[in-house]
Amino acid sequence: AQSVAQPEDQVNVAEGNPLTVKCTYSVSGNPYLFWYVQYPNRGLQFLLKYITGDNLVKGSYGFEAEFNKSQTSFHLKKPSALVSDSALYFCAVRGYGSSNTGKLIFGQGTTLQVKP
């Protein structure tokens, strides 16, 4: 079965400090991994994706994520957090199989709270 886990409901970090939002996945083949951010009462905005290539992926707004195949992880990181980064973050993996093609399987979501 394909799944994504975000073990933390909430991450709190002080402005200017580095942040990490954790994500682990389980898929039967090569994973296509995504991070999305959602602000209150808004749709999801794409941050970055890993398909193939370099394990360190750089995305929007200074975010990056590191693909680790041995640990089946795809943690989201940012060197210096901003208050405006406070939002709900989702990790997702693309589904495999004819009945799952195109579908995204989402993690539970992690609320990031950046305090001034």
Added chain:
Amino acid sequence: GAVVSQHPSRVICKSGTSVKIECRSLDFQATTMFWYRQFPKKSLMLMATSNEGSKATYEQGVEKDKFLINHASLTLSTLTVTSAHPEDSSFYICSAPGQGTRNEQFFGPGTRLTVL
């Protein structure tokens, strides 16, 4: 970038009425669109896959007669919540995949449905 719109952004209706939500891909064609339901501070639950020119594919546990989906054209999918009840109140989000098999999905801004 690809843009997906939803209309209306929020709707309040009386119990027993039907509500139609539109999802449009503004600058690209989408033979497939996805409909999600999101509860407060929770992950997205995939409801169904909307297929242009054929019947929608519903996820397990989603009532087909309750949530009617019509993919009228390559740029429009509609979700109709029939005989709405207060428990149908939620945030409904649609998405459409970009061109190619590896591209991320583009999400609409969501529709907040409140059933009184």
